[in-house]
Ligand SMILES: Nc1nc2c(c(=O)[nH]1)N[C@H]1C(S)=C(S)[C@@H](COP(=O)(O)O)O[C@H]1N2
């Protein structure tokens with residue numbers, strides 16, 4: 186008995202069922218089809234997954250994406266990736282305030298408590314670290330269901346001068362130990378229009394509970410669709426600026442990782458929005474057998490971009506043929522979308538590449554091979 190495409194469609198669509206069952210049990214439900222296990226990705230061993238590594242500004246915890254079963258998955262808060270642990274010098278004694286200053290009539294410290302009544306559900310949004318590489322098994326990405334205060338509800342607490350066009354939003358970043366890899370001082374200068382367009386908010390809750398310390402308690406910025414580096418945790422400062430604002434040290438540090446055209450841009454206004462272009466990544470290689478024949482099923486995610494794409498293609502190695510991904514639908518640009526593709530196994534080392542074939546859609550990271558992953562198949 187051969188496995189039809191319909192079985193695989195049913196399999197992909199049976200996501201809610203699949204989420205409840207470990208893969209072997211799921212496979213047993215389909216007569217004649219046997220799940221053999223998963224294959225590791227090659228050449229990626231570095232950062233252990235789902236454990237905190239390093240301290241302070243260098244502290245990281247990467248998510249294991251290999252178990253993703255449904256596109257609707259939000260990441261449980263205790264597994265949501267961490268980039269920078271809660272600074273040891275952060276004190277939560279006394280009410281948290283956000284300082285509004287710069288090009289305003291009068292600087293004010295607004296207590297977070299006064300803003301909380303404007304907090305509301307913000308929906309599911311994914312955050313990806315701009316430094317999400319194979320060293321971390323691409324695990325510096327996660328999706329959560331957020332509650333937060335729209336930026337406008339905070340901005341209206343200041344009497345902003347007419348020449349203000351930009352705003353610098355910063356978070357607490359005082360660690361007693363010097364970091365090896367990163368520059369302290371999380372702050373980013375945004376165009377006011379850009380923040381409004383992105384639907385930015387000050388998050389106070391994640392998945393229905395207050396933020397954890399490491400995710401920015403009591404309040405952090407979230408800019409949907411932008412790389413995580415712009416989203417200051419432990420947010421405590423908003424400064425209004427004009428068009429002569431210069432980039433922060435963090436903007437300079439992240440210029441190349443946020444796909445700026447140059448790293449020596451003189452003004453904040455020269456930065457293009459640090460948005461995540463559409464990207465796709467294999468997250469697991471499944472091995473199956475049906476009617477005595479083995480095959481692979483590659484499962485992956487697609488995220489980013491500002492409108493749904495229609496055509497995702499895959500190939501195995503530079504000499505391979507591009508083929509449309511079997512099961513793919515771009516349902517959400519706010520979170521990740523699961524896709525899967527069946528492939529007749531061939532022994533050897535295989536490099537999986539993906540591309541989006543919609544005209545006019547930018548996917549520069551994807552196209553550079555940033556998200557390519559390899560695996561080795563010993564037997565057919
Ligand atoms: N105060 C502060 N905020 C910060 C950072 C930081 O180092 N300090 N890192 C940023 C980066 S680079 C990323 S990717 C996100 C990660 O958020 P998370 O740790 O909640 O996943 O936080 C951002 N906010």
Ligand SMILES: [Mo]
Pocket residue numbers: 268313314315316413414
């Ligand atoms: Mo990041």
